[in-house]
Amino acid sequence: MTNAPLMTRETVINTLLALLLLAIPLGASAMGEPFYITLATRIAILALAAVGLNIALGLGGLVSFGHAAFFGLGGYAAGILATHAFDGVPLFAGIPGTASMPIIWLVAVVVCGLIALPIGAISLRTTGVYFIMITLAFAQMIYYFAVSWPAYGGEDGLSIYVRNEFPGVNTAQPLSYFLICYVVLMAALGLFWLLRGSRFGAALQAARQNATRLAAVGIAPFNVRLVAFAVSAMVTGLAGALFADLNKFVSPSMLSWHMSGELIVLIILGGKGRLFGPVAGAMLYVLIEYALGGITERWQFFLGLILLGVVLFARGGLLGLLAGKARHG
Amino acid sequence: MAEPVLEIRDLKKTFGALKATDGVSLDLRPGEVHALIGPNGAGKSTLIHQISGSFRPDSGTIRFLGQDIAGLDMAARARLGLGRSFQISSLAQEFSALRNVMLAVQARQGTSFRFFRPVMNDKSLTEPAMAMLERVGLAGRAHLPAAELSHGERRQLEIAIALALGSKAFLFDEPMAGMGPEGSKALTKFLDGLRHEAPILLVEHDMDAVFALADRISVLVYGRVIATGTVDQIRNDPEVRRAYLGEAA
The missing domain is CATH 3.40.50.300 (P-loop containing nucleotide triphosphate hydrolases)
Incomplete structure (x- = not known):
């Protein structure tokens, strides 16, 4: 529309972040430091989970404090299917487990979407603090269900003995697994970008800015928010499945409210509603965790200070600092 | 009558x-x-x-x-x-004037559940929206966020939105x-x-x-x-x- 420059400052920063995230594990692999590959994979997966939440929170203004539910459900989808495949015991009604990642991802995404619809339909009748609390309550219900269900490890969690398979890729090799996660992250960022610029994205962002205005033009905010909540849950669920495969382990801690909080923190650190906000946030978060965690057990105290600084002085997060205020064309 | x-x-x-x-x-x-x-x-x-x-x-x-x-x-x-304007202007404040009207155009078309095509290159949205802004005399301010418009301009924008709704x-x-x-x-x-x-x-x-x-x-x-x-x-x-x-x- 307007004669904007070919590359905005934000596009340059986003490209640099994407290249940096790719460069870390490639460099680490060349130097024979697999630990850093795992660290980068963790960043990519947490960023993916936060890209999901960013659809609801960043675009829609829906502060879900229960997205760990979807992260964990995705994780359990991977864990449960892999366990049944490993043991050769059918799930139910003769349906076998599977060690194939694409199938596991599909199951994780579908399950999260189906569970997000009723949770969203009930939660979205409330707003503000009540929405935060009701999403938390649903996530806690699922958390306690997982803790008290012994068939899949209960409190102790569930191990995945061999990382699940992806056609044509040796997933046991750390760099290959990183690349899978990286590609999925980039695809999710592409989806976020498309959504944000689409008609649906326009309605969703209008619902955040002024729900009355949206209703006054004849678009019911509830329907728009519900679809956004479900899509958001599906992306976060996919990240959960990848996270389970990264750790070869899934436990109720993936479902806990700490995890929900962590995802919100990632978005606030990076810049909510920004395309690469979750990536910047996840990088910063894992960096703080790793750097400060090596010095002190109380690294979360310092994370708290940084978060306080961001909330007080840099509302737009890291991307707001680097790329300036978001513009909506 | x-x-x-x-x-x-x-x-x-x-x-x-x-x-x-x-x-x-x-x-x-x-x-x-x-x-x-x-x-x-x-x-x-x-x-x-x-x-x-x-x-x-x-x-x-x-x-x-x-x-x-x-x-x-x-x-x-x-x-x-039923098209309304509000006693206190009610707009999507971060969106430009044009995007506020485009929202009404897409609402009228009943196409808010399209997920991929970018709206800013979509002439079926931008052209009618721009035409409405021209009618109320806001075309020159089309790309300003609603929050940066004057009180009077926001009123005009609300009317442009009501017009766009048909x-x-x-x-x-x-x-x-x-x-x-x-x-x-x-x-x-x-x-x-x-x-x-x-x-x-x-x-x-x-x-x-x-x-x-x-x-x-x-x-x-x-x-x-x-x-x-x-x-x-x-x-x-x-x-x-x-x-x-x-x-x-």
Whole structure:
């Protein structure tokens, strides 16, 4: 529309972040430091989970404090299917487990979407603090269900003995697994970008800015928010499945409210509603965790200070600092 | 007289002990500007809110294009063709003026669940939206965020949105508020032409505008319509003079 420059400052920063995230594990692999590959994979997966939440929170203004539910459900989808495949015991009604990642991802995404619809339909009748609390309550219900269900490890969690398979890729090799996660992250960022610029994205962002205005033009905010909540849950669920495969382990801690909080923190650190906000946030978060965690057990105290600084002085997060205020064309 | 576009019968709404709407009956006929005047707190905005669907009346009926719209929410009423502007401008503040109107265009097309095609390159959205901005004289400000527009410009933008919806009736709640005399004059002229597209229910404190525009005026005092009539009838109505105009003039 307007004669904007070919590359905005934000596009340059986003490209640099994407290249940096790719460069870390490639460099680490060349130097024979697999630990850093795992660290980068963790960043990519947490960023993916936060890209999901960013659809609801960043675009829609829906502060879900229960997205760990979807992260964990995705994780359990991977864990449960892999366990049944490993043991050769059918799930139910003769349906076998599977060690194939694409199938596991599909199951994780579908399950999260189906569970997000009723949770969203009930939660979205409330707003503000009540929405935060009701999403938390649903996530806690699922958390306690997982803790008290012994068939899949209960409190102790569930191990995945061999990382699940992806056609044509040796997933046991750390760099290959990183690349899978990286590609999925980039695809999710592409989806976020498309959504944000689409008609649906326009309605969703209008619902955040002024729900009355949206209703006054004849678009019911509830329907728009519900679809956004479900899509958001599906992306976060996919990240959960990848996270389970990264750790070869899934436990109720993936479902806990700490995890929900962590995802919100990632978005606030990076810049909510920004395309690469979750990536910047996840990088910063894992960096703080790793750097400060090596010095002190109380690294979360310092994370708290940084978060306080961001909330007080840099509302737009890291991307707001680097790329300036978001513009909506 | 043709069938009224909007037909309100014996509408009642109380807030605690306050009878905000106390048995209001009102018609909006094709092609007319029907002004709703009354002192502050008379219940004008409460009435508009019930017509547009923000508030639910306690009793009474609202028929729009022959259909009882009591059970419909605000979005459904807007889809039927009730276009409103707000007493305090209500816009998507971060969006540009153009994007605010584009939202109305996509709402009218019923295409808000399309997930991939970028709206900014979509001429079926941008062109009609730009045309509406041109009509209200805001084309030069199309790319400014709504938050950066002046009060008067936001009013114009709300009207552009109502136009883009293809509304079959307009509810304008104090569209002149916050405008200078120049702006009021220009808007009065604009609304004068607009009545041929769809009738206007106009809540307004600017009496010059009301007397210039209105085919009929209803006077609301303490939630009741104390008089409905032409400009001359209302001007010469002793009860109206006592209750309202006398104080103001």
